Amino acid sequence: MQKRILLSSPHMSGHEQTYIEQAFNSNWITTLGPNVSAFEHELADYDQIGSALATSSGTAAIHLALLVLGVKPGDSVFCSSFTFVASANPALYIGAELTFIDSDPASWNMSPQALERALASAKKTGRLPKAIIVVDLFGQSADMAALTKIANAYHVPIIEDAAESLGASYHGKKSGTLATIGIHSFNGNKIITTSGGGCLVTDQPEYREQALFLATQAKEARDYYHHETLGYNYRLSNVAAGIDRGQLKVLDQRVARRREIFANYQYALADTAVDFQPELADTYGSRWLTTLTLQHHDPWQLMAMLAQHGIESRALWQPLHRQPLFKNATFFGHTPDQDVSTALFKTGICLPSGSNLTADQQTQINQLLTDWLRRR
Template sequence: MNDSLTPLCLPPDTPWGEALARLNQMGSGILLVVDASGRLLRTVTDGDLRRAVLAALATQMPVSALPTKPPVVADENAGAEVLLRLMDMHAIDHVPVCDAEGHVRDLVTRRELSQRIWLSSPHLGEEETAFVEEAFRTNWIAPLGPHVDAFEKELATHVGVGHAAALSSGTAAIHLGLLLLHVQPGDTVFCSSLTFVGSCNPILYCGAQPVFIDSEPDTWNMSPAALERAFAWAKAAGRLPRCVIIVNLYGQSADMDALVPICDRYGVPVLEDAAESLGARYKGRASGTWGRVGIFSFNGNKIITTSGGGMLVSEDAELIIRARKLATQAREPARHYEHKETGFNYRMSNVLAGIGRGQLRVLEQRVAQRRQVFERYRAALSDLSFVHWMPEPKGWCSTRWLSCFTIDAYEPTIGEAIMRTLERHSIEARPVWKPMHLQPLFAGAPFFAHAPSEDVAQRLFRTGVCLPSGSNMSAEQQDRVIEHLRRALMSVGG
């Protein structure tokens, strides 16, 4: 039994008058009657005790003698939806969670189930409203328009790059980026393995073949050692990659000073996937500006959002001009609709660009807020030596888009147990990304590990957890996450 439940537990011979005093003191609405081993015998609610008062029962009567029904309980695998259905079915506001032997392990309340804490929810303010209202007032609703033009210029200025094209998604930006770098069917593309599938699905769109590169322990991003071995293999095989997709994971830049020179030595351009790292800096330079092209995402869960959208950036003006053409169905400059090549419907709408302009104005504030969330988690759990937070080397400044940690274990069921406990209390948590080289979609794709017999990405996936990290989390919400997370961690690691 966890310590937080101890004050709610009573032995069966406790007088109901004493239980009433305890209930009034705790304000919990429920007490748990357990035997000496912690096995649940019954629950006692304020309704049970109110009926005892009305029946004028002797206050020394033990709680075990009060009228009752069998307690409504859930097992440890029950999620928030199951628990809420139980509460609705039985018109109750609390459900004890018991193990297979009937020992009390947890108590879930209706209040917390109705107040879900999301992993990374959108955080909108007042700035966006004015831009969207302007789009409606001027009837610039369809794709393209003054907000699109302005958003491109403002974001390019913010990150310190020459040119930008606003697109429908980060994945669309990667697809166009690969086309701009002349990726063709049969080509090879190197890509970070520890990432979301959107980083590498566009490789398949182009008919190319991915080769996956492991992470390094110090940043969780692409391993320079693995990249070196992959290039040596590719050169020996006579098929150097057309480009390398370097992914910046969970808001933190990869080690560009180590990775980019390797690619330069072989004459292979870099596409920097900064979908998760807008606002991050590496040795004073903005994330997303290190490659021949870079991309950002404004999906609903990103640090700033346009509900859906992305941006392609480059110092090469001609690349961005071509990207805009391809993104608008590759239409030729003619009065009629003239097309000489395959194009795509990848441009961002003026309305969404207006949201993006408002969001960009608070980007630095959002980064600071997420970093504060991370630091509060780390401080609150600093006494747990088996918990290791995603590192941030000197010279890096991560956005902490998601707060992530690993535990000293190599057993995925432990992470599952932690996330199951949080989900039971309507707190969303996720595993670290499942590496692409372990995905059925890419079965058989070459993979280069950080070192012989050291698959860092797989270890991070098996031992890593991502916590709620939104910039709009309240202190109360974070306290709730910390409380249940500590309980879960102590049960598996303490």
């Protein structure tokens, strides 16, 4: 039977076993050890940022980022609406109130003009957010310069959710490093993986220190167990950090391959009625997933056709302001009567994009896509 073609599956480099063996041989199997520290340094070097903190997931890193920025129950937090639910859930863990900001058609990421309106409105009611979570979706950077300028005018810090965009860059700076705090994810479907894990990156040493304290059960510095603050068990294990070290070695190759896959789709579908996610000027996306919208075809019918051939594809993220979980949240559209993220969701699709996709597999997918799109 032909192997199923997956959207984005783990792709090992061959270097991982060395670090895992070191962890086993030295009996550093826990959430502390040489791989964790080395990985944090290697990642901070890669990102060209002051410090990194390895966490058990990207979600945990977002939770820690909100906590160190002082978000408390009842506070307001703004978040991109067009994203995976994990971007916003940590605000709910804290009991904060979410406001969702629509996408800009130019990037599919947070709309600067919607953010401006949302902040102006929050200022009027005296309820400015404590933090803004900006997501770099599918590996493409949001317009961080425009968003930062607006956020700075209101003195609100940004958390850059670069879970999907490790290895991408914006105006020459690595994705995740353009805000007060950034986060990455090493979940199984991401560009590199630890099997599960995440990371917080920041240039502020006190934020890393505070995040580390909260991630390790907030144990006070005494020679017995003493706790004054609610803490969490959010560190990455030394074994998982070993996998990450092996993966980090090939990150740039993985990004290059994903970009090549994107370019192949773009070339093959050039004469069809589709529009790919744009890449902003002076940015280098990781093209974690190749995503596109269909001008007049039904994406669910296309996904069903691909599934019949054993090919996994997915709908784009359903915007969070449409989710029953967030039914009480306020939403600011790109313009007062334009909901860009919903339009993207209703017409979009993610195509298989893993760096281990073979040339033959992609030729097969391209053939099916062009036949189907031209026939209708």
